[in-house]
Amino acid sequence: RKEVEQDPGPFNVPEGATVAFNCTYSNSASQSFFWYRQDCRKEPKLLMSVYSSGNEDGRFTAQLNRASQYISLLIRDSKLSDSATYLCVVTYTGGFKTIFGAGTRLFVKA
Amino acid sequence: GAGVSQSPSNKVTEKGKDVELRCDPISGHTALYWYRQSLGQGLEFLIYFQGNSAPDKSGLPSDRFSAERTGGSVSTLTIQRTQQEDSAVYLCASSLAQGDNYGYTFGSGTRLTVV
Numbered sequence: 001r002k003e004v005e006q007d008p009g010p011f012n013v014p015e016g017a018t019v020a021f022n023c024t025y026s027n028s029a030s031q032s033f034f035w036y037r038q039d040c041r042k043e044p045k046l047l048m049s050v051y052s053s054g055n056e057d058g059r060f061t062a063q064l065n066r067a068s069q070y071i072s073l074l075i076r077d078s079k080l081s082d083s084a085t086y087l088c089v090v091t092y093t094g095g096f097k098t099i100f101g102a103g104t105r106l107f108v109k110a
Numbered sequence: 111g112a113g114v115s116q117s118p119s120n121k122v123t124e125k126g127k128d129v130e131l132r133c134d135p136i137s138g139h140t141a142l143y144w145y146r147q148s149l150g151q152g153l154e155f156l157i158y159f160q161g162n163s164a165p166d167k168s169g170l171p172s173d174r175f176s177a178e179r180t181g182g183s184v185s186t187l188t189i190q191r192t193q194q195e196d197s198a199v200y201l202c203a204s205s206l207a208q209g210d211n212y213g214y215t216f217g218s219g220t221r222l223t224v225v
Contacts, residue, residue: 034213043201044153046213087153098214100145102152 001026003099004090010105017078021104023088024070033064035073036087038103044087047073078108112136114217116202122223123192131187131220133202141205142185143214144177146198153201159185192224 006023013019025033033050048055050062050071061074075082088101115134123129135142144156155169159179170176174192179185189196199221203214 036213043216043218044214045216049213098143098155100153100155 002102003027004088004101006086006088006101006104008102008104010107012107012109013078015078015080015108015110017108018074018076019078019106020072020074021086021088021106022070022072023101023104024068025088025090025099026069027090027092028066028069029092030069030090032091033062033071034089034091035060035062035071036089036100038085038087040084044100047086075106078106080108080110082106083108114202114204114215116200116217116220118220119218120221120223122225125194125224126191128188128190129192129222131189131200131202131222133185133187133204133217135183135185135202135204136215137183139204139206139215140182142179143203143205144185144187145201145203147201147219148198156187156200189222192222194224197222197224 003026011019035047036044037047038044048057048062050064052064054063059076063072083106085103085105087103091098114136117132121129140161142159145153146156147153157170157177158166174190177187199219201216201219203216205214
């Protein structure tokens, strides 16, 4: 079992739709959580951190469920420009270990 | 500089040659990471530097791969006797400290093609 697992997709949604991605992690000692966005043939860029209480940044909402060991990303009112691969990232305290998920591809269509 | 700078952006080399990839992290970032990404795949961890500590080399795929970081700033990833399976995008990232609670900033990568 991979330490961080994501549905690879692709998710194909129309503009204006709401779409949600989940990511599961296997190590309960996981400490910090992030969502990154990667456009085709570009480097990953930090989208948002994920806090225990959940957090929102405009149309994006991130949630953490430690009991079930998953994080989620909700995108409301999808835009064409949201088309990208979304990477789930989990880090651990007490020493370096950062695991990137393989990513979920999103296509938003007009 | 404002971001993580990598050079060259593209490199085509013949099988068996050595290559050097350079990364210049964001000023003040003590942590530096190298990853590689093959076409359509996820990120594969290679090596991690944190300040003056010994690097974590646990992700290097073979002894043909090595990296150094001089003066706690610029890093060079060297691949000796390149093979076709080394073809990938090599990404460097830096962060203020060890990854916890700090996101990474990635450079735009070096696209390596071994022919």
